[in-house]
Amino acid sequence: MTEPIIQVKNLHKWYSGVHALKGVSLDILPNETLGLVGDNGAGKSTLIALLSGTEQPSEGEIIMEGRPVRFKGPRDAMNEGIETIYQYNSMVPTMSIARNMFIGREPLKFSFMGIGVMDGKKMATESVKAIADVDLHLRSPNALVGELSGGQRQGVAIARSMYFKSKVMILDEPTNHLGVKETEKVIGFVRSLKGLGITSVFISHNMHQVFACCDRIVAMDRGELVLDKRIEETSIEEVHKVL
Amino acid sequence: MKKFIKIYLEKPELAGLVFLIILTIVFQVQSDGIFLNSRNLQGILGILPEMGLVAIGVTLLMISGEFDLSVGSVFALTPMVMAVLLADGTPFVFAFGAGLLAAMAVGFVNGMLTVRFNIPSFITTLGMLFVARSITVVISGGFPPALPPGAMPKWLFTSFVGPGGMFRMSFLWFVLVAVLMTFLMSRTNFGNWVRATGGFLPAAKSMGIPTARVKVASFMICSVLAGFAGTIQVMRLGAPLPSIGEGMELQAVAAAVIGGTALTGGIGTILGGIIGAVLIRVIDNGLVLVQFDANWFKMALGGLTILAVIVNAWLRRKAKSIKVETDK
Numbered sequence: 049m050t051e052p053i054i055q056v057k058n059l060h061k062w063y064s065g066v067h068a069l070k071g072v073s074l075d076i077l078p079n080e081t082l083g084l085v086g087d088n089g090a091g092k093s094t095l096i097a098l099l100s101g102t103e104q105p106s107e108g109e110i111i112m113e114g115r116p117v118r119f120k121g122p123r124d125a126m127n128e129g130i131e132t133i134y135q136y137n138s139m140v141p142t143m144s145i146a147r148n149m150f151i152g153r154e155p156l157k158f159s160f161m162g163i164g165v166m167d168g169k170k171m172a173t174e175s176v177k178a179i180a181d182v183d184l185h186l187r188s189p190n191a192l193v194g195e196l197s198g199g200q201r202q203g204v205a206i207a208r209s210m211y212f213k214s215k216v217m218i219l220d221e222p223t224n225h226l227g228v229k230e231t232e233k234v235i236g237f238v239r240s241l242k243g244l245g246i247t248s249v250f251i252s253h254n255m256h257q258v259f260a261c262c263d264r265i266v267a268m269d270r271g272e273l274v275l276d277k278r279i280e281e282t283s284i285e286e287v288h289k290v291l
Numbered sequence: 292m293k294k295f296i297k298i299y300l301e302k303p304e305l306a307g308l309v310f311l312i313i314l315t316i317v318f319q320v321q322s323d324g325i326f327l328n329s330r331n332l333q334g335i336l337g338i339l340p341e342m343g344l345v346a347i348g349v350t351l352l353m354i355s356g357e358f359d360l361s362v363g364s365v366f367a368l369t370p371m372v373m374a375v376l377l378a379d380g381t382p383f384v385f386a387f388g389a390g391l392l393a394a395m396a397v398g399f400v401n402g403m404l405t406v407r408f409n410i411p412s413f414i415t416t417l418g419m420l421f422v423a424r425s426i427t428v429v430i431s432g433g434f435p436p437a438l439p440p441g442a443m444p445k446w447l448f449t450s451f452v453g454p455g456g457m458f459r460m461s462f463l464w465f466v467l468v469a470v471l472m473t474f475l476m477s478r479t480n481f482g483n484w485v486r487a488t489g490g491f492l493p494a495a496k497s498m499g500i501p502t503a504r505v506k507v508a509s510f511m512i513c514s515v516l517a518g519f520a521g522t523i524q525v526m527r528l529g530a531p532l533p534s535i536g537e538g539m540e541l542q543a544v545a546a547a548v549i550g551g552t553a554l555t556g557g558i559g560t561i562l563g564g565i566i567g568a569v570l571i572r573v574i575d576n577g578l579v580l581v582q583f584d585a586n587w588f589k590m591a592l593g594g595l596t597i598l599a600v601i602v603n604a605w606l607r608r609k610a611k612s613i614k615v616e617t618d619k
Contacts, residue, residue, distance in 0.1 A: 123499030140490040142557035154480040
């Protein structure tokens with residue numbers, strides 16, 4: 049049996065009296081596409097927040113490639129190779145594509161105490177390359193992200209994660225607020241991750257989307273896992289029933 | 292035209308620049324060529340750095356998504372701290388440094404209160420406006436302290452230099468700060484973080500940017516620049532009045548807004564803030580030159596501010612509606 053890339057062991061999370069996550073354990077295998085479903089308040093977002101480092105678990109541990117890890121912030125998770133893409137909040141619309149690609153990880157010509165001069169040329173050429181890698185062709189890396197369509201933005205976000213060689217990509221409802229064509233495109237991106245050897249966790253409300261691109265489906269309800277099956281062993285009806 | 296609007300998205304200071312050119316032409320014609328003569332320019336450039344430095348700081352802070360209403364009070368507090376120490380016999384370097392440290396401390400407190408308690412900076416800095424002004428009056432004892440002659444190196448800050456004594460030294464300081472701050476905002480990773488923090492806070496946070504520290508740093512830069520500007524004014528006037536800088540905070544916001552800075556953060560340039568500050572000085576000076584009742588100054592400033600915001604909002608909408616081209 050292959051070793052899981054991420055092991056979640058007995059994770060608990062309390063938010064001022066609310067028990068949002070009640071002892072969740074989950075093994076995520078390398079190169080699989082995991083679909084995470086559940087109603088609002090089921091604990092999906094909490095689980096994602098712990099995995100992406102934006103929040104810290106109250107109890108339990110996260111093991112990455114056999115090593116226990118502790119994320120104090122999103123940057124720690126990124127350094128371990130976990131990238132998270134949110135429905136709309138992973139890009140700054142008032143900034144250019146090139147600047148968005150490298151937010152917080154700007155290539156510097158030189159620096160002093162973490163502050164330094166950005167290598168603008170490198171940012172421009174690398175972002176054009178990275179975007180072309182996800183089969184998205186934008187004429188200028190200097191266009192503002194705010195000018196892109198929702199699907200293009202997700203494309204850029206995915207390009208960014210791939211550029212930084214993420215091992216695990218978490219996509220938190222990336223298709224919300226997108227049109228039909230745009231959704232297709234994003235689902236296409238998710239499918240292509242498998243071929244690139246990237247493990248992904250895809251969160252969605254839409255069962256059809258999950259069944260269209262995932263290998264395995266995990267359902268949550270009221271802070272607990274209620275279903276965990278290979279996609280071919282289950283059906284949309286069965287998943288609906290447990291939720 | 293389309294091209295101009297598209298460029299506008301990357302250069303939000305364009306509208307302000309157009310206003311500036313139009314007003315310059317109007318004043319130049321109306322004053323029979325006096326407006327742009329060297330004597331008058333000398334006058335405008337001589338006091339521009341004071342407003343300009345404050346506007347630079349306020350613009351930077353507004354790009355990070357916050358506000359500072361206390362800059363006018365810091366403008367008075369900083370030189371007062373310096374003056375009280377000078378009157379006490381402290382050497383200039385230490386007195387000057389202590390003044391700037393006081394400004395920095397005010398910025399730090401502004402930032403920490405805003406970030407830690409998650410309250411709008413409009414409120415924290417409104418409180419600080421009163422607090423800092425009060426401290427200024429208290430430490431002055433109600434009267435401006437008498438400064439020993441030669442206590443301040445005026446040659447370094449306010450004496451006239453250049454061809455025909457065209458500039459004051461303060462103008463050179465102003466240019467230096469302007470270049471440094473423009474560089475900081477456009478070329479360094481810190482500038483990128485400031486823009487991201489103000490542009491869309493959740494994204495900046497999720498990308499691991501230390502947004503709280505970025506904001507506090509922006510507050511401190513803003514405060515220090517306001518304090519430095521106040522110090523320059525005191526050296527120019529020769530006496531530290533506790534009442535200087537009143538109303539300056541709102542003029543600085545007006546300058547930033549006229550220069551294309553968005554109140555919501557994330558949009559704006561240092562150059563825009565400077566253009567706004569120049570515009571304010573130009574209106575102030577121009578109205579007098581064309582023998583207009585100078586009491587209309589605030590009317591003109593107010594009208595221009597509102598007009599600038601409307602034009603900027605319109606241009607931004609227009610520019611956005613022109614979609615970015617893709618190959619497919």
